[in-house]
Amino acid sequence: MTRFSDLKLSPKVLKAIEETGYETPTPIQEGAIPPALEGRDVLGIAQTGTGKTAAFTLPMVSMLARGRARARMPRSLVLCPTRELAAQVAENFDAYAKYVKLTKALLIGGVSFGEQTRLIDRGVDVLIATPGRLLDHFERGKLLLTGVQIMVVDEADRMLDMGFIPDIERIFGLVPFTRQTLFFSATMAPEIERITNTFLSAPVRIEVARQATASDTITQGLVEFRATRKDRAASEKRRLLRALIEAEGEALTNAIIFCNRKVDVDIVAKSLKKHGFDAAPIHGDLDQSQRMATLQGFRDGALKFLVASDVAARGLDIPNVSHVFNFDVPGHAEDYVHRIGRTGRAGRRGKAIMIAEPRDEKNLDAVERLIGTKVPRIDNPLKKAGRAEADAAPPAEKGGERAGEKAEKKAGEKTARRPKKAGKPARPAAEESTPPAEKAQEKKRASRSRRSRSGGKDKEQDARKQSAQEPVIGMGDHLPGFIARSFDERREG
Numbered sequence: 001m002t003r004f005s006d007l008k009l010s011p012k013v014l015k016a017i018e019e020t021g022y023e024t025p026t027p028i029q030e031g032a033i034p035p036a037l038e039g040r041d042v043l044g045i046a047q048t049g050t051g052k053t054a055a056f057t058l059p060m061v062s063m064l065a066r067g068r069a070r071a072r073m074p075r076s077l078v079l080c081p082t083r084e085l086a087a088q089v090a091e092n093f094d095a096y097a098k099y100v101k102l103t104k105a106l107l108i109g110g111v112s113f114g115e116q117t118r119l120i121d122r123g124v125d126v127l128i129a130t131p132g133r134l135l136d137h138f139e140r141g142k143l144l145l146t147g148v149q150i151m152v153v154d155e156a157d158r159m160l161d162m163g164f165i166p167d168i169e170r171i172f173g174l175v176p177f178t179r180q181t182l183f184f185s186a187t188m189a190p191e192i193e194r195i196t197n198t199f200l201s202a203p204v205r206i207e208v209a210r211q212a213t214a215s216d217t218i219t220q221g222l223v224e225f226r227a228t229r230k231d232r233a234a235s236e237k238r239r240l241l242r243a244l245i246e247a248e249g250e251a252l253t254n255a256i257i258f259c260n261r262k263v264d265v266d267i268v269a270k271s272l273k274k275h276g277f278d279a280a281p282i283h284g285d286l287d288q289s290q291r292m293a294t295l296q297g298f299r300d301g302a303l304k305f306l307v308a309s310d311v312a313a314r315g316l317d318i319p320n321v322s323h324v325f326n327f328d329v330p331g332h333a334e335d336y337v338h339r340i341g342r343t344g345r346a347g348r349r350g351k352a353i354m355i356a357e358p359r360d361e362k363n364l365d366a367v368e369r370l371i372g373t374k375v376p377r378i379d380n381p382l383k384k385a386g387r388a389e390a391d392a393a394p395p396a397e398k399g400g401e402r403a404g405e406k407a408e409k410k411a412g413e414k415t416a417r418r419p420k421k422a423g424k425p426a427r428p429a430a431e432e433s434t435p436p437a438e439k440a441q442e443k444k445r446a447s448r449s450r451r452s453r454s455g456g457k458d459k460e461q462d463a464r465k466q467s468a469q470e471p472v473i474g475m476g477d478h479l480p481g482f483i484a485r486s487f488d489e490r491r492e493g
């Protein structure tokens with residue numbers, strides 16, 4: 001078994017590694033460190049969580065121990081796609097270079113230009129930066145890249161996703177042609193391969209895992225979710241997330257919850273806090289100091305749930321994350337591998353659970369094609385709880401009596417709504433004692449009365465029909481009197 005002492009690192013670096021507690025290098029470290037120490041270009045392809053950061057940090061510290069930096073001319077350059085990853089790389093340099101006198105500067109957004117410029121003016125051995133902030137300093141004339149001896153591009157595929165490839169190509173044109181390049185990526189998209197063919201010179205290729213595969217230490221699961229009503233979909237999905245968290249019980253020590261949109265990150269974090277979960281959001285729109293404080297709280301264990309956008313999916317080395325929840329199926333299949341790679345790190349076991357809606361079918365198919373397997377389906381805990389409640393209910397409530405109660409309730413409602421009919425008046429007691437002969441005479445009189453009424457109606461109807469058939473001449477019998485009067489009579493009147 002290979003040990004760090006077999007990799008020809010400097011004694012001071014080995015001492016720092018020993019104090020961190022690491023003894024055996026990971027496959028990417030074992031493959032990348034020796035050629036890097038020889039000054040060769042390296043192309044490292046490995047899934048997230050395999051130790052890529054140390055694979056370039058350790059040889060850089062060993063090589064930069066010899067020499068001295070000049071003002072505004074850094075000796076090495078590390079490019080990272082996000083502020084969080086850049087800050088983590090800086091922490092790694094602090095840990096591994098504690099016995100080597102090296103200076104560094106971190107150029108990221110959210111920090112004042114003045115403080116960063118003062119560090120550059122004094123001269124730095126290691127410059128760690130995001131592409132946008134690096135070019136800002138260069139265009140202001142505060143930075144020269146002609147003294148760069150070693151250039152590192154970390155998480156190159158994420159650079160591609162975030163649209164940094166034109167900036168990367170420009171930066172490659174600003175550093176010396178004779179530099180050494182260490183290029184790391186989890187996947188090799190055609191655009192990434194084009195850049196490596198253009199800017200790397202006969203690189204040593206180290207691929208320690210099939211492209212975009214999930215670690216074997218991660219147990220994956222998928223819950224299929226369908227809302228009862230469209231207007232309730234968001235709230236029901238958040239309820240399902242809480243049920244999944246509670247179902248994990250004590251096995252869940254902390255978790256990162258990934259959402260596709262920043263607005264959903266805020267909503268989910270607020271919802272979890274409202275229901276008693278210790279949660280906080282992190283995404284690109286938050287202030288840098290707030291983002292760093294949230295991350296530090298999560299690392300220290302002061303925060304249990306970190307609700308994040310994909311800004312936190314890459315490169316964040318938080319070894320003890322027990323669970324990852326994908327609240328949304330990622331739009332890019334590669335992001336799934338990077339998200340779940342936040343758990344199951346450094347040989348530890350982890351669990352990743354994803355919620356998929358019917359509209360996610362296309363993205364889910366892309367994820368499963370990329371990882372080469374179907375994500376195992378798991379039961380919806382809300383449906384299971386509903387079935388358990390139904391089974392626990394008394395038999396009478398399930399069938400007959402419950403149905404009877406509903407029928408009675410409906411009947412009562414109908415009775416309440418139906419207006420009461422006026423009751424027939426009670427017959428007088430005298431009527432009951434009327435002799436039979438008188439009753440017969442009364443019936444005859446009533447019958448004659450009905451016939452006479454009906455005969456009158458028939459005559460009236462016949463008259464109406466006859467008048468409708470005869471043509472009306474002039475105004476008929478309804479001629480007003482003033483018309484019948486002569487002109488002279490009207491004038492006199």
